[in-house]
Amino acid sequence: MKNVTFCFIAVAISATAMSVVFADSEISALEVVPNEFTLIGSTASQRLLVTANPGAATVFDAGGDAKLTSSDSKIAVIKDGIVLPVGDGTTTIEATLNGRTAVAKVTVSRFGTPAPVMFQTEVLAALTKAGCNMGACHGSPSGKGGFRLSLRGYDPQLDLLTLRGEFFNRRSNVLSPDESLLLRKPLMQVAHGGGKRLQIGQPVWNVLRNWIAEGMQTAPEDSPTLDRIELLPRQRTLKNQAAQQQVIVQGYFSDGTVRDVTALTAFDSSDESVASVSATALVSKEGRGEATILARYLDRMSTSKIAFLTDRERYDWQPPADAVDIDQLVFQKLHQLQIQPSELCSDTDFQRRATLDLTGRLPTLDEVTAFAANTSATRRSELIDRLLQSDDYAAFWSLKWADLLRCNSRRLTGSGVHKFRRWLFDVVKTDKPLNEFAQELLTAQGSTQHNPAANYWRASRDEIDATETTAQLFLGIRIQCAKCHNHPFEKWTQDDYYGIAAAFHRVGRKPGRLPNTEQIYVRHTGEVKQPRTGETMKVRLLLKGSVDVPADQDRRAVFAEWLTADSNPFFARSVANRIWGHVMGRGIVEPVDDFRDSNPPSNPELLDYLAQEFAGHDYSTKHLLRAIMNSRTYQLSSQRNEFNEDDEAYFSHATTRMLTAEQLLDAICAVTGVSETYKGMPAGTRAIELVDPPDDHKFLQVFGQPQREMACECERSSDSNLSQALQLINGPVVHNKIRAKEGRLHGWIAEGRTDSEIIGLLYLSGLSREPMPVEIETAQRHIAANADRTSALEDVAWAVINSKEFLFQH
């Protein structure tokens, strides 16, 4: 029976072997991985990675073409590219292709020793690979069809109980394994809501069937446990016809053994439009670019970065001029991917872009005129400096933090929301180092009246909320999943989650002396228990482990110190990525607050550089913004060329994006000269200055203004919808402001300005540029054709406001 198992595995894998032939390729070297391994027991197997031209630009996977031979068929044989044991001993496997050879040494041991299927390391993995225990199926809290498994096998004891004993053992038949419901349902031999999940002969089927046939045994207590897995190759760039890559997963166990666990490992691709990955671990090219392959076996993960490149015709790399460090790193990546960056944007585009990015508003008419008249070679950097010093910058960037820190009057009642927003304004205006900012928030104590930073703990009402919020804000990690089970796509565990919670559990809250205030203080008692194990958690620092904190100390301070230390691998990278994402329209890691192995940075060297630059300059937001915005990369045009038209991730051109709700409303107000009225705020208040998102402003809501209920950038919706179009085309906001008698347009008409003057002013104020002759001509023709000049000019204003150039950041 055991031999049947590995035979089925081998057959299943061989069925997916590559068929790409590189007969014409020149091969300078051949490599076999692993080049030395041990097969323990009769069911062991090892797939070999055979690589041609390792390390060279023309590297490719030669597994499907190379000939594999065993030097001693009494010890090991080759079956469909997989090495199978035959008897104890040591021998070699030789791979040959186009006259090149590579050799791997194999040792077979304990061939005659029984090796039953292991529940913990094989059955659970098989259930995961088949998708049985995923959240949408039997892994949901209530199970499916009366059959409940723990999510992704995080609770083996529960699963064992369910599989072996529930409902009088009706799911399995040891005497006749093939009659077991556990097999018949996923084979669709009887009705199954989850559809067909297994095929006879597949490795997963083999494991489940053999486990039942062997009496559904559990492994002895001293059985080795899984330490880690490794997905190989770790990184690979394949060019032109090289369109497939076999990957293998090596499992490292506590007894020191290494086993090929590829057949029972689940795979995912970070970008299906670039690379897909089959159940048999074959990665196939779907498009040009890079993708990360994630391998999951039991509760361990490993990733591999695979790039598929195709030489482009006429591509001729021209190193852009005036490249600063950021540019060098961006362009190096672009060159590698044969992407030619766009040209520099125009001065008018730059002024509009920089002003919107830093202040959230359009350049004023005076600013447009002054910038156009400035012929200084440093006019762009001068503009950046001037904007960074303005209150508008502080107002706009404090809005971003206010969104994330959930600065809303439902959580921060009374004057709290005003004081917290004002404190954030100060943080931005004074360019408070963001490590200090994070420290102040995380360790804040005292009255929320006197210490606005303490409102962080008013928004985060318990350690669970604080854990998730803090991780997402300052570590760039969405750790929520680990509350109920070990994170399915990351290395974070429940211990990590509740270890962080332990740092925040002792935050005390009591009513303040003044109404609608709270007093935040540190309690010296109280523990967090890991709900699954019942273990009392110590403060846990990610990748560092648990630490003991003396009872009279603030645990938060220990966490904050670790978080903001220069050596912390998360903080500077996540904040730098967030800042980059805000001005570039996309993070190097995107979404900006979702760092994980399966969502790697598009340009890790660039992210590392930005993080170092940020930390090395006192965690200054202004410094980083200055560095980014003075780069050629930032100043590239949004106009694409034939070599970067499909690039969305590598910053070869400016990313066009619609103005945010507040930017758009303020821009409409600025062009029309009619300000918006907000409840509880003085006349003339701009949307970006609001302390609290109004709950009754239709325009802002339609365009995605967040209500500040989540510490996630994703709460701000960037989706387009029909309501937005209706608002812009004939909504009351645009309509009434254009027609307002006290507005700019009517003022210009009253001043006796000519049509061309007014058209020019509308373009300057809305698009920050002079109209082109054809635009003037078109507008004038419309005015001339209309009996009502005022109405016609209102139409022109409407057209400017409804133009993509106005609506988009570009």
Place this chain on the structure above:
Amino acid sequence: MFRWLVFFATLPCAAFAQIPTIDRMESENLTPGKSATLTVFGKGLKNVERLWTPMATFAYQPADQPNETLAQFTGKLPEETRPGIHEARIVTTQGVSERRLLVVDELPSFKLSDVCEANPPTTTLPMACCVNGQINALKPKFFGLDLKKGQSVHIEVLARRLDSLLDPVLRISGSDGNEVSWVDDSPGLTGDAEITFMAPADDRYTVQLRDVQFGGGAAHFFHLRIGGQKLSDAPVRDNSLAAIGMVSESGVEEQEPNDVQSQATPVAAKASLLTGRFDNGDPADWYRISGEAQQSLCITAYTGRLNAPTDVVLNLLDSTGKNLTTADDTGSLDAQIALTLPTDGDYFLKVTELSGQSGSAWSYVLQIDRGGRIEAATAVDSVAVPKSGTASIPIAVRQVGRSASFEILATNLPPGITSTPVTVGPKQKSAVITLQSTSEAADVFQHPVQLQVRAMPDGRSVPVLFVPAAKPVTDAGYRVPRLQTGMFVYATGPAQYSLSAEPMTVNLSKGAETTVTVTAVRTGDWTQPIAIASTTPAAELPTGITIGSATLEKDTAQVAIKADDSAVPGRYSVSLQGTLTKDKTTIVQPVSTITLEIVEAVRAVDQEAVSK
């Protein structure tokens, strides 16, 4: 206890008279030694007589047209008047307003000629001046200020400290519109703001003053100071200290360093007052207090009630370092610890700030009571005494570490107003002081009155705390209740009815019963029955004593007072009140306090012996 005070504050004190109220006051030249003009905005400003302050009385300047919402006063402050925050009340023939606060300032007043709500500002302020005004909703004030580079100016706004609803924010911007300085809450100023600003360049700066939530209205008034030094709030703070009886107490100031137990500041055996402060980074203050076995020790913190932001935690440890008791908040008040000391010896008091805050404003005052503590407080700010009638002042009482009778008495009464000291029994949680108008009382008077607690065995006196009832919190804001030093009594016309009792002193033997006659004098057609009952709940009456009830169908009724055999000889007070309901109107009037003397029962054989 404060919740209880709010309840009592709703009891009717004066019937139907329109008591004047003050929304805000504006002053001009309210400077020591100068003639000042005060303008009061409020309601019920009819038949105004004067504006009372502790420093001087300001005469009413009759207006050409009667105006019930505005009144002007003039007067001269004595030279020796201390600049700072002082009390003021407006006095009309109908009564006395609640206490309000005003600022005596050494800086000259600057009278605004426009609303100053435009930016850029239309008004430029001189370098040393003060400005009074109110903030309108959603409309910040903008003032111009011309400064040279390096020139420094102190800017301070008083609002919260004057019981204004305004939570002020100061923002200074340059002529380019960009902010150069800003302040919201300055520590120790109860939410007010102050800033010392040094001009970075020659410029015309804009000072913006607004409410933090952009609120505004008549109750959002301010006193803005440009230049000069920080204005002291010493007069009000002194009053607060006096209100809790600390002015004349023997005190101990902490001696730094006292951050650890071995550095504890010694506290003399007779000291009853500790003052300290958490300076920058100060983790804890330690004190060493000597005590005796079975001695009752009570330590009460005063921080929030004195407007300090400090939130103290008290720990009392014995000489071995064992923690005996801990207190953070006691009810809605600051920390208080009370215990009976187990042994003779030194004890160590550790004082910490709950959330580790420190700085010059983070101060505290501790009151040490050895042998028990009596707390008495009232929410009454002023009370009307009807002509030839009575008025009551409800008082909440609490004893900590003791259980004995004590007296409460009113002092500094105006001529013709009398009050019998009230004896408060060990079980009582409330008491009522009754004021009685005699025939010698003037038709018109307004008089400040103090109430004292006197512990009868040791003769100690402490003041009754006057804590005005907290105003409800609204979207527009709130006022923080503050301690004050006393209350006002004033005359009104005859009440709908008044009650008297005879005899006023009753001697009663244990096991005996007697009656007092309650007589009503009615006016007009208030002829309905009057229900007479004790104001003291039955459970709080002295052991063995019961007070009956009665109904005055006509003008007199008998109320029974009974002492059973378990009654303890001694002096007690009986407080009765009458309740009359006519249609939907209920009028409650007190009966003057009756003194009850319980004596041991005299046996018949003893009687005979005495008669022989």
